[in-house]
Amino acid sequence: MKDWTQEPAHSIADAVRSGQVTARLVAEQHLAAIARRNDLLKAYTDITASRALARADAIDAVRAQGQPLPPLAGVPFAVKNLFDVDGLVTRAGSKINRDHAPSQQDATLVTRLEAAGAVLLGALNMGEYAYDFTGRNAHDGNSLNPHDTARMTGGSSGGSGGAAAAGLAAITLGSDTNGSIRVPASLCGLFGLKPSYGGLSRAGTFPFIASLDHVGPLARSVKDLALAYDAMRGADPLDPVCTAGTAAPVTPPLDAGIKGLRIARAGGYFTRMGEPKAFAAVDLVARALGAEGSVEFPEAHRARAAAFIITMIEGSALHHDRIRARPADFDPEVRDRLIAGAMLPGDWYVKAQKFRRWFQAEALKLFAETDLILAPATPTSAPLVDQQTFVLDGQTLPVRPNLGIFTQPISFIGLPVVTVPVWPEQGMPIGVQIIAAPGQEALALRAAHWLENQRIVHAKQAS
Amino acid sequence: MNDATEVDVKTYADTMAKALGLPLTAEYAPQVEANLAVAFRLVQLVLDFPLPDEAEPAPVFAAQGNQA
Secondary structure, three states: OOOOOOOOOOHHHHHHHHOOOOHHHHHHHHHHHHHHHHHHOOOEEOHHHHHHHHHHHHHHHHHHOOOOOOOOOOOOEEEEEOOHHHHHHOOOOOHHHHHHHOOOOOOOOHHHHHHOOOEEEEOOOOOOHHHOOOOOOOOOOOOEEOOOOOOOOOOOHHHHHHHHOOOOOEEEEEOOOOOOOOOHHHHHHHEEOOOOOOOOOOOOOOOOOOOOOOOEEEEOOOOHHHHHHHOOOOOOOOOOOOOOOOOOOOHHHHHOOOOOEEEEEHHHHHHHHHHHHHHHHHHHHHHHHHHOOOEEOOOOOHHHHHHHHHHHHHHHHHHHHHHOOOOOOOOHHHHHHHHHHOOHHHHHHHHHHHHHHHHHHHHHHOOOOEEEEEOOOOOOOEEOOOOOEEEEEEEEEEHHHHOOOOOOOHHOOOEEEEEEEEOOOOOOOOEEEEEOOOOHHHHHHHHHHHHHHOOOOOOOOOO | OOOOOOOEEEEEEHHHHHOOOOOOOOOOOHHHHHHHHHHHHHHHHHHHHOOOOOOOOOOOOOOOOOOO
């Protein structure tokens, strides 16, 4: 019998629509794979098996009636456990939020994916309250990298990376405040889409840093990212930053190729503080895309610093009461950052937000002369699970805050990014960011799809 | 004051924790202080950058609300 956990979402949907396989069989195979592997990988924290099977049966019933099926019919998906799922407690990676009542309804994006025919399998492990780049979690266990279980998934959407890479879901949703989709996509060898700020609704998700929070998909193919994005896009009155209206769909132009696209590498800041393999991956992608020149995000090091400060202060404000009342119930790695953040002066925050507007204006000028900008996604491939430090440009630095040095300046100004996975001849994968102007997700996806078709980049499913 | 090399983060942390009612135990203090030191170092990059008084912060309030 064919193993549908090995297939990308678009192949599963085609097969379900054509009657080659039932949605129920696809769901059952994925649930069986989760049962076999989740104790080790710790990708899922909640499994919604009966909901999944009921949903799959409903899709099969529609087909049996001869009615057309939607684009993601029967596609198994799962969501980072900061997304509300009807009947589940939204734990957001924490112990404390488990005292909350179960959600009464689904997050907007869960509703939209199900409306497109996708089948929810459950909720996924994450770094506590999303303040994390490692995928470690003191309460639920560390999510492990399916390509080498001695290594971390990256975070904070760690379970989203682990589940998609292991074939425990075809599409997963994560959140990305400073890099939390792009880091696990890089470390787990996946494609990831962090859309423009405000591009996808965050309604029904537990927040982290309201002024920086994004949500988006991870998958093993670019077409799956595009199909998922098209199923989820559109303004939402329940999210005050998701007001841009409906941009054009990104799936139809996916095969348009790279002709006419002006592509450059990010220079300066993005050429330092990484291991050689991070820059070799950018070299490979740049050569394939014919990106000969480079552009520089001015003062990118200050952008990273400003994002860091905004994150400390907004994060501490969000957890003001919890950090005072229940400090022992936090993951220690998160707690100590939040306590420090609560001590920082307010003028730092305002200055950082003023710098953000300056940096945005300067960065947007780059897109007058280029359509896409390439940069490393992470300074290294997946570190060991408990690794505390690494050496970048001769400096020994803590892993946890520094895995995001290349992602943080980009999300700081809300630019859309597709992360594409490069596989060195030996060893673990590492990602490259394809960065576009706001609202130009389609261009980044086009280039990523072309690279995938040329086999320059690809996702590999862990066995 | 904002130069990490000049700031005594231990004194700063102790004072702020008392003033703000923050739970700074002996167990938490070393990592809280380490995080403060990083913040003081990084913020210098923001505070050093000259911007005019008229510079607008990135988030902009809309009196009519944000209409989806």
